[in-house]
Amino acid sequence: xxxxxxxxxxxxxxxxxxxxxxxxxxxxxxxxxxxxxxxxxxxxxxxxxxxxxxxxxxxxxxxxxxxxxxxxxxxxxxxxxxxxxxxxxxxxxxxxxxxxxxxxxxxxxxxxxxxxxxxxxxxxxxxxxxxxxxxxxxxxxxxxxxxxxxxxxxxxxxxxxxxxxxxxxxxxxxxxxxxxxxxxxxxxxxxxxxxxxxxxxxxxxxxxxxxxxxxxxxxxxxxxxxxxxxxxxxxxxxxxxxxxxxxxxxxxxxxxxxxxxxxxxxxxxxxxxxxxxxxxxxxxxxxxxxxxxxxxxxxxxxxxxxxxxxxxxxxxxxxxxxxxxxxxxxxxxxxxxxxxxxxxxxxxx
Amino acid sequence: xxxxxxxxxxxxxxxxxxxxxxxxxxxxxxxxxxxxxxxxxxxxxxxxxxxxxxxxxxxxxxxxxxxxxxxxxxxxxxxxxxxxxxxxxxxxxxxxxxxxxxxxxxxxxxxxxxxxxxxxxxxxxxxxxxxxxxxxxxxxxxxxxxxxxxxxxxxxxxxxxxxxxxxxxxxxxxxxxxxxxxxxxxxxxxxxxxxxxxxxxxxxxxxxxxxxxxxxxxxxxxxxxxxxxxxxxxxxxxxxxxxxxxxxxxxxxxxxxxxxxxxxxxxxxxxxxxxxxxxxxxxxxxxxxxxxxxxxxxxxxxxxxxxxxxxxxxxxxxxxxxxxxxxxxxxxxxxxxxxxxxxxxxxxxxxxxxxxxxxxxxxxxxxxxxxxxxxxxxxxxxxxxxxxxxxxxxxxxxxxxxx
Numbered sequence: 001x002x003x004x005x006x007x008x009x010x011x012x013x014x015x016x017x018x019x020x021x022x023x024x025x026x027x028x029x030x031x032x033x034x035x036x037x038x039x040x041x042x043x044x045x046x047x048x049x050x051x052x053x054x055x056x057x058x059x060x061x062x063x064x065x066x067x068x069x070x071x072x073x074x075x076x077x078x079x080x081x082x083x084x085x086x087x088x089x090x091x092x093x094x095x096x097x098x099x100x101x102x103x104x105x106x107x108x109x110x111x112x113x114x115x116x117x118x119x120x121x122x123x124x125x126x127x128x129x130x131x132x133x134x135x136x137x138x139x140x141x142x143x144x145x146x147x148x149x150x151x152x153x154x155x156x157x158x159x160x161x162x163x164x165x166x167x168x169x170x171x172x173x174x175x176x177x178x179x180x181x182x183x184x185x186x187x188x189x190x191x192x193x194x195x196x197x198x199x200x201x202x203x204x205x206x207x208x209x210x211x212x213x214x215x216x217x218x219x220x221x222x223x224x225x226x227x228x229x230x231x232x233x234x235x236x237x238x239x240x241x242x243x244x245x246x247x248x249x250x251x252x253x254x255x256x257x258x259x260x261x262x263x264x265x266x267x268x269x270x271x272x273x274x275x276x277x278x279x280x281x282x283x284x285x286x287x288x289x290x291x292x293x294x295x296x297x298x299x300x301x302x303x304x305x306x307x308x309x310x311x312x313x314x315x316x317x318x319x320x321x322x323x324x325x326x327x328x329x330x331x332x333x334x335x336x337x338x339x340x341x342x343x344x345x346x347x348x349x
Numbered sequence: 350x351x352x353x354x355x356x357x358x359x360x361x362x363x364x365x366x367x368x369x370x371x372x373x374x375x376x377x378x379x380x381x382x383x384x385x386x387x388x389x390x391x392x393x394x395x396x397x398x399x400x401x402x403x404x405x406x407x408x409x410x411x412x413x414x415x416x417x418x419x420x421x422x423x424x425x426x427x428x429x430x431x432x433x434x435x436x437x438x439x440x441x442x443x444x445x446x447x448x449x450x451x452x453x454x455x456x457x458x459x460x461x462x463x464x465x466x467x468x469x470x471x472x473x474x475x476x477x478x479x480x481x482x483x484x485x486x487x488x489x490x491x492x493x494x495x496x497x498x499x500x501x502x503x504x505x506x507x508x509x510x511x512x513x514x515x516x517x518x519x520x521x522x523x524x525x526x527x528x529x530x531x532x533x534x535x536x537x538x539x540x541x542x543x544x545x546x547x548x549x550x551x552x553x554x555x556x557x558x559x560x561x562x563x564x565x566x567x568x569x570x571x572x573x574x575x576x577x578x579x580x581x582x583x584x585x586x587x588x589x590x591x592x593x594x595x596x597x598x599x600x601x602x603x604x605x606x607x608x609x610x611x612x613x614x615x616x617x618x619x620x621x622x623x624x625x626x627x628x629x630x631x632x633x634x635x636x637x638x639x640x641x642x643x644x645x646x647x648x649x650x651x652x653x654x655x656x657x658x659x660x661x662x663x664x665x666x667x668x669x670x671x672x673x674x675x676x677x678x679x680x681x682x683x684x685x686x687x688x689x690x691x692x693x694x695x696x697x698x699x700x701x702x703x704x705x706x707x708x709x710x711x712x713x714x715x716x717x718x719x720x721x722x723x724x725x726x727x728x729x730x731x732x733x734x735x736x737x738x739x740x741x742x743x744x745x746x747x748x749x750x751x752x
Contacts, residue, residue: 068714096443096461097717159614164700209617210700224596225616334458337450340716344708345529347700 027056029272031083031261032069035062036215037238038259041292042085042126049288050279056272064213065090070264071099079266082273089167091123091260092333100262107274109281109299115258117329118298123260124277125298127289130315130324131168131257133250134236135228136221146252146323148176150228151204161220161229164210166343167332168230168255171325173200175253185328194339198346210347221247234293237313251320257327258298290314392730395505395723401497404445405432409498419488423475426485430473433464451718452504453493459484489516505724530708530725534732537704540623541687545680547627548634552679556639571639578632586693589625590616593697617699625697626690633686634679641675681740685733705729 031047033039039062051058061081063069067090073079086094094100100122105111111119118125133147140156150160150172162169171184177200179187187193209226211217217231218239233254239245261280263273280286286297287305294313297306311317315324332339402409407428415421436442442464450457459482466481467473479486496502496514507513507520511528515521522528555574559567577585592598593615603609615621645668653663691706698704705725712722 066714068717071717096446098440098443208700223594225594337447337457337716338454341454342526344711345527348529348533348703
């Protein structure tokens with residue numbers, strides 16, 4: 001009896017070892033994204049259909065968008081992910097740091113099909129989103145009319161939430177201080193301009209609650225912790241549409257930006273990662289995300305495929321483009337590090 | 350007879366001392382390799398930074414030929430162009446630009462630009478390079494490069510104290526808009542002190558009450574104290590956000606009781622942070638005090654009173670000195686743990702309640718400046734160890750004997 005069980009064990013063990021040595025029969029692709037309603041939308045629009053089409057397994061991880069996590073993977077030589085979603089300025093930083101690979105666009109799509117600034121050397125655009133202002137209509141009796149109303153503590157007293165980063169906040173501070181939209185980055189490129197922006201932020205510093213993750217603004221509004229918050233438009237729209245929250249979005253003086261996806265250095269399934277990028281660059285596929293979260297396509301030929309009922313919710317809808325700023329990636333690539341340092345020092349003081 | 354027996358006892362003693370050490374050796378080795386070595390490796394980044402020196406071999410040689418301070422001559426610029434070209438090919442330019450940028454704000458983009466130009470073999474001369482990167486035409490930039498070529502640096506450790514080397518070669522304060530860390534260290538120690546005192550104020554009477562309860566009831570009260578202790582710190586912190594938020598349980602209760610007329614701002618404030626940290630740390634202060642209190646004989650206090658001491662005198666001169674080791678051990682434990690708090694300040698504290706760990710995490714994760722993170726970690730570790738040594742040496746406290 002004892003001998004039999006030992007033989008069985010041995011057989012089982014060797015089977016297990018052999019099983020581990022052989023490659024898995026189904027191919028796998030692993031993506032790391034920034035979670036929340038947005039990642040759920042990516043899953044429904046692209047990840048699951050792609051997995052089905054290719055007959056592969058699609059794994060997902062979440063992170064908060066810091067380059068440090070990818071850098072640590074690359075430096076230790078253990079890169080368990082094949083694709084990663086990143087902000088545009090992080091693409092530039094990761095590209096220079098050699099953490100993200102330079103893409104071979106012949107395997108993706110014709111670069112000219114992308115909106116200007118969305119087909120970068122190390123990252124390709126996913127969607128267009130707006131940095132907007134959101135509030136709870138049952139809390140604020142009088143509706144704000146511009147994102148810049150966040151600086152008006154007399155008319156709208158109470159705590160307000162902003163993203164814990166210098167990007168967008170400095171731009172809005174200058175706009176609120178009277179700098180014309182066309183000159184924002186010119187002014188912000190000077191030391192006096194940066195001082196001016198921080199001085200404007202000083203006026204509301206004690207009333208600000210800072211958020212890190214994109215899922216926080218709807219939560220802060222729902223718990224009535226703040227009376228208004230800056231946010232990514234899709235997160236708020238989903239809270240309105242799916243959770244039936246009484247929220248509203250203020251579009252005037254929004255900042256338009258792009259999400260990106262990139263391939264980290266030493267990714268194990270490089271071919272499959274490229275196939276995914278090519279798949280998502282199809283006009284019809286590219287327009288699909290809008291059905292699940294109101295972010296616009298970065299492909300110029302995808303607009304006809306965006307569902308009619310989604311169009312008026314996009315940051316690029318004509319009604320939302322009366323006064324807006326396009327986030328300057330190059331500026332943040334160049335000055336990001338210094339301004340983040342200054343911002344953190346300012347926060348701590 | 351004794352002349353034979355004595356040396357025998359001597360050898361047994363020596364072996365007795367070594368045997369426990371041999372038993373502990375596997376654990377000590379594991380600690381050394383999995384704990385000690387990585388810590389030393391990381392902390393060494395605070396003082397050893399070869400990035401700039403590695404990127405500029407030709408420039409260093411040329412700078413040695415170049416006499417005097419200030420902006421050097423043509424040969425150094427030619428060498429710099431060659432170095433940048435090489436670094437670009439090896440993919441090391443970014444690391445170099447980032448390392449220089451830490452010392453010379455704004456250098457990053459200019460270095461990257463000039464490296465791109467150098468690779469295309471245009472404009473490798475002094476004039477053209479200064480045109481592409483105006484910083485290279487300034488004296489202070491070359492002072493930064495010269496000090497940067499030294500592989501061992503005091504830059505990060507000085508920065509951790511808001512200090513820097515000035516142009517005149519003396520140590521001075523950094524500009525006011527960059528001074529952060531002294532303030533943050535001060536805040537970390539202040540909050541740790543407040544939380545330690547708050548837990549002591551709660552734990553001392555509680556431990557005293559538990560000691561004097563019937564064993565069955567005492568056991569139940571202890572379980573009540575320990576139950577949250579076994580829950581994840583993240584869960585407890587999240588629970589506090591539910592209680593403390595503006596429309597949360599505590600504010601509802603206070604309004605209902607009529608104690609406040611307005612909803613208090615407890616979330617994202619220092620008050621909320623201290624409340625949550627005090628709750629989380631309570632068992633750490635309580636348990637050492639309780640274990641010592643249980644071993645104190647009640648007859649001693651009674652004896653003091655029977656000899657004529659008033660209750661307060663009996664408490665102050667007989668009871669307190671006996672439980673003092675437990676009080677100190679509990680407080681020290683809580684204080685040291687508070688110094689390293691990370692997740693609770695993130696979730697409950699406001700922007701001006703972030704502790705030093707939050708800054709270390711930011712340098713590691715977001716800014717990718719692991720040298721600065723290492724320097725801050727070093728200061729934190731050194732001050733913690735210093736505190737421990739001071740307390741054990743001068744107050745006669747021995748945590749190892751407490752166990």
